[in-house]
Amino acid sequence: MKLSAHRKLTRRALVKTLGSAAFLLPGLELFERSARAQTTGKVSKFIVFCYTPDGVNQSQFWPTGTSTSFTLSPILKPFEKYKDKILILGPQMNGTTLVANTGLTYFAPTAQHQAPVTLTARAGHTCSGQFCVGTLGIPYLSNQLTAVNRLDAGPSIDQLIAKNVTKDSPFSSLNFGLHPVGGDTPSQINYLDDGTPLQRLSSADEAWKHMFGSTTTMPSMTPLNKLNAVTNHLHARFAELRPALSAADQRTLDSHLTAMTVYETRVQKRLRDALNPPPTNTACTMPTRAPVPTDQMSVSTGADTQALSPFFMDMIATAFRCSLTKVASVTFGYPGGGDAGGLRMPWLNFNDPLHFVSHHGNDSTKLTKYAQMTTWIAGQVAGLMDRLAAIPSATGTGTILDETTIYWFNRHGDGNAHANFALPNIILGGTGGYFKMGRWLQLPKTNPTSVLISLANAMGVSVSTFGETGLAASSPMAGLTA
């Protein structure tokens, strides 16, 4: 959708157009104030994590030139107008050939393909074939559409940041996934403290409902009364059952109850606001809901991604504009997958999944497709930047893009070899002035976990060490800050 399609929403208009759900948006000035109070100095206010699996076509990814005067590669061309807002964390180059085992490199063995390591710096569970067994003893199928990988402990860096910057935001974080689950390895990137993976919003309906509520009727006490009655009942059931269980099952129930409380609090507030709308925040506009195809053909071929991805970017822009959250993530497909499905882009005139072309074997056709797919993803990330650049900052100076840090990251360097070096990771945005942008770094072998610490620091979150033995870092990456 185009940003010009936004409508200014007044309280009255909201009631007319969307009913009670729309009252979520107004009145978020409060959150703005508390957020501003927490930030001093050069700190990024928002952060977005964009994950791509299966590496990139390394031969067409890296720039040429010098650290501060460089020409972007064809894949990175979508960022041309944001060259002053890009920080490329590249490997060392020998001419146009990258030097093996340089750049961001996993220091310890980590399972191939697996996404969880990217933001947790943890190797994750042993789990292959049909079954995995989670920490809490709940077994699950690794190859289910609902595949879940519970790490022994968390959290992922995005959730650690979220926990510290959420304050009064309705959502601790908003996590979106394009065809997020499938394949043969865990695909989650967002994990809570106890290792619980977060379910991503993977359809337009689900995302819209989650963010703006689902009711279209006039505000009434009934939904809130029902929620409270049901909630009271459920809490009583948990309280009754828990003491009768084994210690392991008690932990499972505790985790369930914690998540339930988060959900209830959020929905209670949504319903209360519907009844007693807080003062309207006139700066906050709802996006026009862009159409996303949901027919079986579009979903099964992956054609829906072409509309769903921009839709998710709209949702993130709206969330930041209206202070619904400060932390978001988007995942593009899932890693590995045996080539049954995964991220596909039929509008590029081929049906191959990303994983399939990532095992290119130096075949020129596959390498071209590989680059085309990553270029499209780069365009999506740049599209998010466009959206954020169009929103004035609440401070009155600059735009939300100036206050945002985007981390576009990958599990592998070259997908063909499942390479653990030269990860094609890039920091984008104004980052609140925290990072010194407009640079292409050629790094020696560097622990990607140190970047995660840098990102937390950029958000004003102090982290001294992060990750598990072998993958851990105890300081931010040197040379990144302004």
Add this chain to the structure above:
Amino acid sequence: MVSGSGGQVVSGSAGQVVSGAAGAANTGGPGTGGSSPTTLDCSQPRASTARLRVLTESQYNNSLLDIFQISGGPAKGLGPSLDDVSLEQRADIAASVATQAVANLAKWAPCTPPATGSSATCEQQIIDRIGAKVYRRPLSTMERTDLKTLFDAGIKEKDFNTGVDWFLTALFQSPGFVYEVIRPAPSESPGEVRPLDGYEYASRLAYFVWDGPPDDMLTSAAATNDFADATKRNAQIARMLQDARFSRGVAQFYTRWLNLNAFGELARNATGFDHNVVNALSTSLLMSATQLYSSANPNIKDLFSGDRYYLNDVLRSFYGVSGTGTAFTAVSMAGESRRGILTHPAIMALLARPDQSYPIGRGIFLLRNVLCQLVRPPPDGVTIPPFPPVKTGVPTREAVEMLTAAPFCQDCHAMINGAGFAFESFDEVGRFRSTDQGKPVNTSGSLAIGKDTDGSFAAGDGLLAKLADSKDVRACFAEAYLDFALSKPVTDPADACSSQSLGTTFGASGDLKQLVSSVAGSDAFRLRLAEGVGQ
């Protein structure tokens, strides 16, 4: 276990030795593992602990169907993860299902709801009868009291139907429905082996055999704990196998065993291979399994033999088989070296790359899922040679042989390729072929993994023919069924005793229905290792 991911693999169908696979599958190095044999003591009844298990999406949906006659699978996209996003999704589903149930109150309510006002009698009947059905056990006093409070609050809010709506919305989100709950007995000592109680067993049994909740007869049997009596228990199981709901449980087992969860997204480059073909293949494949079980004494031999498949007009057209009509009917695909379910076009298409067959994937599948052979992924950090793209004049087999020629690769690929090449007669969409890239297809090979399927074969059919009578295949299949029944891998030596016993019995008979009965009657399924309250 089926996946061979580091669990206990019973070596031999009747032996007492368990080869403990060393290390974890996705962190280990190359090789097939299997060392340090340990003795398995099965002299006493043994079972592992029973923990909370989240009902699957299909079990949730079948519960709605059986109790409320709500069809269409309203619980869509439910995962086992219970974070705040998925709980909101579950809450929305609960509310939506409650609305549907209220609209069809007459279909499922145990009483006639009052036209106006409220009826304390009907309210209490709904609470007691429906509450017990959804929880698969009688309600506690506290539950009855609290549910009545909730129901009353809904009535007070608006009317009787609102009371029903609130009651159901809570019921579907309660731990008593969401989880299969097995409670420690207050007096139990950790470490002792105890039977599940009647209701717990009835629930586990119903969700295993029917993929749905217990019916009234199972619940009655639970009340008097008939399941402690083997004769009465077997009579119930025999009844369940005759019931139409059994096909749901069968379909779920095959969905899991054959890794079909992502089948709907299958994409191949071949012209005409569209979602209509994919949908039809999925139906056809599951029919191969469920129709087999509709016979009186289905045998595993039938599963791994025969060239008849259920095809409709879409599939007949795509695979060039003659016939008329839009219905799925059993059609012979003679002369194509097909042998049962493994060479079903759906399986061959699933185990393929977008533009060519995938002997490596097919080999790994046969080894892991059919032979319970441990196959580790390549060790991390190893540079995998470029995968060969399709090259004119170079058959896929030749390309794979060149790719995996290095001795280091052959540590595993000797067996992987040996198994996978047997399927080279089938292309990436499961069509039969006699040539690949202009050369005659070569399906010969050999297998040497210490099982009764070992040996050389001049054509792939030689290997496939062995599967139907292999005792090792049967032991593996029995283990897969126990995995499925327990919803967890048989990694605990305590469960391996049952697995071994099932393998022996099933190895001799090959009777597929008997296997389901035997699993349901096994110690691993009926008993549990006590942990104690709070311990």
